[in-house]
Amino acid sequence: MTEKEPIRVVVAGPRGRMGSETIRMIAQSSNLTLVAAVDHGHDGERIEDLLGINGLSARIYADIDACFSQEQPDVLIDFTHPEVGKRNLQKAIDYGVRPVIGTSGFSNEEVENYRNQMDEKKLGGIIAPNFAIGAVLVMKFSQMAAKYFPDAEIIELHHDKKKDAPSGTAIKTAELMTKTRQSKKQGAPDEKETLAGARGADFDGMRIHSVRLPGLIAHQEVLFGGKGELLTLRHDSMDRTSFMTGVHYATNTVMNLDTLVYGLENILD
Ligand SMILES: NC(=O)C1=CN([C@@H]2O[C@H](COP(=O)(O)OP(=O)(O)OC[C@H]3O[C@@H](n4cnc5c(N)ncnc54)[C@H](OP(=O)(O)O)[C@@H]3O)[C@@H](O)[C@H]2O)C=CC1
């Protein structure tokens, strides 16, 4: 019996909170192999020297074109910054590398554009605003609940190094809720903010609030109010390992896809 070749993975953002956790996950995986990393500095260095993980001799490239043409990876995993993630995804499509994108900041129009390009090439990939299984379940449960409770508010809470607000997860949750929630402007019709921003961001009349504090990792609460009752859905990522089951699963799954999927919920059984 022949052993299956491991999936050849490149990670963009290897020094980051998520990129470094992803590299630790790959190092422990029996069917993934890290062939290189893409960083905007540290060109030519080795991952083991950069992260202190013994035995990971994968090279770091500052130039993604050089990385893809020399290493010929199967999959790119990207945890960088919104603008960088978009550039890297486009490069992955150009080189026929399957993208697994965790970086936030993609609009529906952008996803559609990348999907059209990938459909033409029959290239599999995923953009997932959140790879934690519990967070994905909160999104799905919120979609169910919004049908019965159109009055809802999302509170997302993150560490104070996070660059974007609201979180990609909160936006995706709100988008899923619009599939079942009757559109309405919430709160008193004549409500007035005496301090700008007090009522949070407006998404189809529903409010999203972003909390940023040291000590937090990634958390989300969705509150649904009805006559005499309140339903609260909450998920907490206590540690970035919470995202790794989803990243590993997505990396395996994109090998058998021929389109771009938006959201981990679309590939879970
Ligand atoms: N989908 C999911 O489940 C999750 C998604 N995220 C998202 O992932 C992204 C990264 O988060 P996080 O790891 O916390 O952020 P970090 O800031 O810790 O990491 C981002 C890394 O990308 C590096 N970087 C910047 N430019 C480039 C470039 N051109 N090429 C390669 N690397 C580059 C940064 O380097 P430098 O600091 O030198 O600029 C940094 O090391 C965010 O968008 C976040 O919202 C986060 C957690 C879970």
Ligand SMILES: O=C(O)C1=N[C@H](C(=O)O)C[C@H](O)C1
């Ligand atoms: O920046 C983070 O940390 C996270 N970002 C993602 C998002 O914007 O939703 C996923 C998770 O919430 C952690």
